[in-house]
Amino acid sequence: xxxxxxxxxxxxxxxxxxxxxxxxxxxxxxxxxxxxxxxxxxxxxxxxxxxxxxxxxxxxxxxxxxxxxxxxxxxxxxxxxxxxxxxxxxxxxxxxxxxxxxxxxxxxxxxxxxxxxxxxxxxxxxxxxxxxxxxxxxxxxxxxxxxxxxxxxxxxxxxxxxxxxxxxxxxxxxxxxxxxxxxxxxxxxxxxxxxxxxxxxxxxxxxxxxxxxxxxxxxxxxxxxxxxxxxxxxxxxxxxxxxxxxxxxxxxxxxxxxxxxxxxxxxxxxxxxxxxxxxxxxxxxxxxxxxxxxxxxxxxxxxxxxxxxxxxxxxxxxxxxxxxxxxxxxxxxxx
Amino acid sequence: xxxxxxxxxxxxxxxxxxxxxxxxxxxxxxxxxxxxxxxxxxxxxxxxxxxxxxxxxxxxxxxxxxxxxxxxxxxxxxxxxxxxxxxxxxxxxxxxxxxxxxxxxxxxxxxxxxxxxxxxxxxxxxxxxxxxxxxxxxxxxxxxxxxxxxxxxxxxxxxxxxxxxxxxxxxxxxxxxxxxxxxxxxxxxxxxxxxxxxxxxxxxxxxxxxxxxxxxxxxxxxxxxxxxxxxxxxxxxxxxxxxxxxxxxxxxxxxxxxxxxxxxxxxxxxxxxxxxxxxxxxxxxxxxxxxxxxxxxxxxxxx
Amino acid sequence: xxxxxxxxxxxxxxxxxxxxxxxxxxxxxxxxxxxxxxxxxxxxxxxxxxxxxxxxxxxxxxxxxxxxxxxxxxxxxxxxxxxxxxxxxxxxxxxxxxxxxxxxxxxxxxxxxxxxxxxxxxxxxxxxxxxxxxxxxxxxxxxxxxxxxxxxxxxxxxxxxxxxxxxxxxxxxxxxxxxxxxxxxxxxxxxxxxxxxxxxxxxxxxxxxxxxxxxxxxxxxxxxxxxxxxxxxxxxxxxxxxxxxxxxxxxxxxxxxxxxxxxxxxxxxxxxxxxxxxxxxxxxx
Numbered sequence: 063x064x065x066x067x068x069x070x071x072x073x074x075x076x077x078x079x080x081x082x083x084x085x086x087x088x089x090x091x092x093x094x095x096x097x098x099x100x101x102x103x104x105x106x107x108x109x110x111x112x113x114x115x116x117x118x119x120x121x122x123x124x125x126x127x128x129x130x131x132x133x134x135x136x137x138x139x140x141x142x143x144x145x146x147x148x149x150x151x152x153x154x155x156x157x158x159x160x161x162x163x164x165x166x167x168x169x170x171x172x173x174x175x176x177x178x179x180x181x182x183x184x185x186x187x188x189x190x191x192x193x194x195x196x197x198x199x200x201x202x203x204x205x206x207x208x209x210x211x212x213x214x215x216x217x218x219x220x221x222x223x224x225x226x227x228x229x230x231x232x233x234x235x236x237x238x239x240x241x242x243x244x245x246x247x248x249x250x251x252x253x254x255x256x257x258x259x260x261x262x263x264x265x266x267x268x269x270x271x272x273x274x275x276x277x278x279x280x281x282x283x284x285x286x287x288x289x290x291x292x293x294x295x296x297x298x299x300x301x302x303x304x305x306x307x308x309x310x311x312x313x314x315x316x317x318x319x320x321x322x323x324x325x326x327x328x329x330x331x332x333x334x335x336x337x338x339x340x341x342x343x344x345x346x347x348x349x350x351x352x353x354x355x356x357x358x359x360x361x362x363x364x365x366x367x368x369x370x371x372x373x374x375x376x377x378x379x380x381x382x383x384x385x386x387x388x389x390x391x392x393x394x395x396x397x
Numbered sequence: 398x399x400x401x402x403x404x405x406x407x408x409x410x411x412x413x414x415x416x417x418x419x420x421x422x423x424x425x426x427x428x429x430x431x432x433x434x435x436x437x438x439x440x441x442x443x444x445x446x447x448x449x450x451x452x453x454x455x456x457x458x459x460x461x462x463x464x465x466x467x468x469x470x471x472x473x474x475x476x477x478x479x480x481x482x483x484x485x486x487x488x489x490x491x492x493x494x495x496x497x498x499x500x501x502x503x504x505x506x507x508x509x510x511x512x513x514x515x516x517x518x519x520x521x522x523x524x525x526x527x528x529x530x531x532x533x534x535x536x537x538x539x540x541x542x543x544x545x546x547x548x549x550x551x552x553x554x555x556x557x558x559x560x561x562x563x564x565x566x567x568x569x570x571x572x573x574x575x576x577x578x579x580x581x582x583x584x585x586x587x588x589x590x591x592x593x594x595x596x597x598x599x600x601x602x603x604x605x606x607x608x609x610x611x612x613x614x615x616x617x618x619x620x621x622x623x624x625x626x627x628x629x630x631x632x633x634x635x636x637x638x639x640x641x642x643x644x645x646x647x648x649x650x651x652x653x654x655x656x657x658x659x660x661x662x663x664x665x666x667x668x669x670x671x672x673x674x675x676x677x678x679x680x681x682x683x684x685x686x687x688x689x690x691x692x693x694x695x696x697x698x699x700x
Numbered sequence: 701x702x703x704x705x706x707x708x709x710x711x712x713x714x715x716x717x718x719x720x721x722x723x724x725x726x727x728x729x730x731x732x733x734x735x736x737x738x739x740x741x742x743x744x745x746x747x748x749x750x751x752x753x754x755x756x757x758x759x760x761x762x763x764x765x766x767x768x769x770x771x772x773x774x775x776x777x778x779x780x781x782x783x784x785x786x787x788x789x790x791x792x793x794x795x796x797x798x799x800x801x802x803x804x805x806x807x808x809x810x811x812x813x814x815x816x817x818x819x820x821x822x823x824x825x826x827x828x829x830x831x832x833x834x835x836x837x838x839x840x841x842x843x844x845x846x847x848x849x850x851x852x853x854x855x856x857x858x859x860x861x862x863x864x865x866x867x868x869x870x871x872x873x874x875x876x877x878x879x880x881x882x883x884x885x886x887x888x889x890x891x892x893x894x895x896x897x898x899x900x901x902x903x904x905x906x907x908x909x910x911x912x913x914x915x916x917x918x919x920x921x922x923x924x925x926x927x928x929x930x931x932x933x934x935x936x937x938x939x940x941x942x943x944x945x946x947x948x949x950x951x952x953x954x955x956x957x958x959x960x961x962x963x964x965x966x967x968x969x970x971x972x973x974x975x976x977x978x979x980x981x982x983x984x985x
Contacts, residue, residue, distance in 0.1 A: 162755075201943070205754060205756055207755075208755045221920075223920065224919045225917065230465075230658075321465035322655065322656070346635060348943060349944075351945050360550060370754070374945045411877070419794070422787070422793075423790055423794075425787035426788075426790040426791050428787065429849055436822055437811070498714075501718040506718070520969065520970065521724070525907025527907070527935045527938050532731060532732070593703055624815070625817040625910040630939070650817045653818065654817045654913065667825075674821050677814075681810065685813060
């Protein structure tokens with residue numbers, strides 16, 4: 063009699079657990095890719111026009127408020143024998159490196175900037191490493207530098223080893239001499255330049271691409287436009303509910319990057335006006351790609367990501383026909 | 398006479414060989430001792446510059462961890478709370494289940510079941526933490542979100558649950574060992590006096606094995622406190638000071654992993670990380686000490 | 701409720717605990733298996749990670765991370781095993797129960813419990829910066845070796861101490877020197893325990909992410925040609941795959957790599973466990 067009850071009890075428990083697991087698997091799972099996030103248009107004030115980061119011209123001419131450059135930092139301008147020189151000329155070439163900028167979802171440099179960089183490259187003032195070298199830093203630029211390094215290796219045989227960690231990490235490593243080139247989604251600060259000078263580094267800044275930090279919200283969020291002031295209020299914790307900025311009655315969940323990130327720093331400068339008052343409730347992520355699924359899954363979520371990641375989040379294709387063209391002219395020997 | 402000389406020489410050679418072997422062993426021991434002490438010294442030594450600039454009180458009671466801003470804030474409480482929240486709640490979940498499983502293994506399972514179940518649980522112990530983190534970030538968080546609708550999908554409960562999963566194998570193996578080393582005579586005496594098996598477990602076996610079980614709990618909590626990757630991937634890493642299990646938290650280990658990469662050497666931020674590391678070390682040391690004390694204290698009582 | 705019923709109820713609950721534990725294992729391993737087995741192919745094992753059209757490193761395979769992890773384990777084996785095992789033997793055999801030795805083992809026990817990220821912090825400060833090894837294979841290998849050293853020493857100590865004193869005493873009373881006792885009587889019996897400890901420590905070192913994250917793992921390194929090169933590793937690859945775009949591909953690759961890592965590490969752990977139980981049956985006292 064006892065044995066039977068025992069077995070029944072076990073069976074009941076097992077069935078409940080399996081049913082629960084099954085139900086959860088059906089409810090949860092990775093259906094997160096079905097609901098795309100939305101990119102929010104930004105306006106400088108409530109009376110100025112609103113721009114989208116997908117608007118290339120607006121990003122280029124600064125009408126989109128959160129435009130920024132992506133950078134590489136080296137120790138001086140290396141001479142032609144150096145592999146860093148080859149890397150820079152590859153990156154700054156409009157038919158190689160700059161095409162891949164498009165694939166990664168960012169915007170290539172405008173001709174004026176590109177020519178300025180090429181002019182800087184022409185005047186070498188140091189020797190650099192020949193052979194393989196190390197680069198590190200920005201995770202925003204991770205996928206871009208993946209494309210670059212892979213293609214560069216196929217073209218020249220030189221391995222550019224990339225480590226991530228955020229722009230702050232890359233710059234710190236650059237200053238500490240453990241990487242040769244830093245990739246950064248923000249400019250070096252004055253303090254960092256001083257530290258670099260103290261380490262006998264001739265800091266040389268290279269603009270390599272243009273980005274528009276994009277604000278993404280959940281698919282079901284009716285908010286389409288935000289002013290910079292509202293964005294600031296959202297991210298410094300002043301606004302805690304979407305109905306305070308024209309949306310539904312839904313608590314705001316903040317997603318952002320961690321302190322090592324260049325995007326974290328750029329956003330702080332551009333939106334929080336250099337004030338260090340990010341809300342403490344902001345979830346901090348190691349990379350842009352982590353922010354996207356969170357926003358897609360959370361009705362009250364808002365996040366800031368580089369334009370390439372926003373395009374992926376909203377289902378916009380990264381390039382417009384350039385990929386097919388690249389494939390045609392033989393750049394498809396990538397893999 | 399000649400044989401005596403021969404023997405002396407033979408023993409001489411042997412002696413030399415033997416002492417050279419012991420010298421090698423001594424050398425290895427010295428290296429390990431020196432290296433480990435040096436390492437500990439480095440930890441403490443690099444924490445001192447930090448405490449010269451920031452008072453320990455400020456460090457231990459500040460509720461704002463924000464070293465990247467000016468002026469930097471070095472309050473460790475949010476991190477400490479994050480660690481406590483995930484470890485404690487994880488322990489609360491893991492201890493009953495782990496102990497229950499251990500009791501099952503020692504007392505109730507048939508030898509055949511035991512032979513297959515034990516290695517299965519030890520497999521769980523061998524799974525690397527990043528795999529647990531993967532599961533927590535991708536799957537467990539969705540399940541929790543479906544059931545609890547938390548404020549943030551990655552939260553302290555997610556971290557606590559995955560830590561519980563990581564603690565259970567340790568608890569089961571060590572508690573099982575503790576219960577196995579209780580002398581059979583105690584159990585037999587209890588049964589002889591008319592107690593049934595459950596009552597024997599409850600009133601004789603478990604209390605007798607308590608020191609070992611206490612040590613097991615201590616070690617498991619120590620593991621949870623020291624876990625890095627699983628919590629980084631599971632908890633969202635917000636630096637807020639909160640006790641809400643459904644909100645995102647950052648543990649001390651996560652803060653170390655996130656910050657260590659971006660600090661330049663010999664800055665205040667750099668030294669602050671050693672302070673956090675030292676605090677972590679002190680906490681695990683305290684847990685070990687308590688576990689050892691419990692073991693020593695209760696061992697006398699039941700031996 | 702009478703005593704018998706109470707016993708039955710509690711026993712069911714206890715069985716339930718075991719069921720929960722087994723279920724957890726089944727669910728986690730099952731999820732990883734189902735998610736990742738589809739990606740296992742010859743290409744998966746022989747190709748390096750490569751970017752897709754957008755730059756996410758989700759194409760290709762895990763050859764470089766796999767080799768990197770194996771190389772790390774070999775280096776840790778070379779660096780820490782001799783020092784740890786031999787040093788522990790010395791400390792147990794020569795120092796015995798002295799006060800210094802007891803204090804020493806308290807230190808070692810605590811160091812064995814230090815979180816892996818603290819070792820990472822030390823590795824960065826000491827090896828990457830102070831000793832100028834930079835982000836490199838050797839910095840990561842030494843960091844992992846330091847992490848594993850206390851664990852190896854404790855495992856060796858416990859394996860040796862499990863041998864009854866009577867065996868040692870018998871050997872000495874028959875005229876053997878100390879070393880002969882160790883070599884012919886202590887070591888053979890404890891060898892399996894020591895080997896188990898070694899294998900488990902190597903498995904632990906191979907599965908760690910935090911220490912290598914900060915001392916030299918890279919996103920796209922090839923097979924390291926020298927100790928100062930950077931490298932890839934399976935745990936880092938898995939971590940990376942949770943942070944790239946193209947999530948369907950990335951998660952599948954993460955699961956596949958996790959499956960490989962589990963097979964590798966759990967295989968080693970299982971091997972150690974089988975070894976231990978085999979030898980335990982052999983030597984019973």
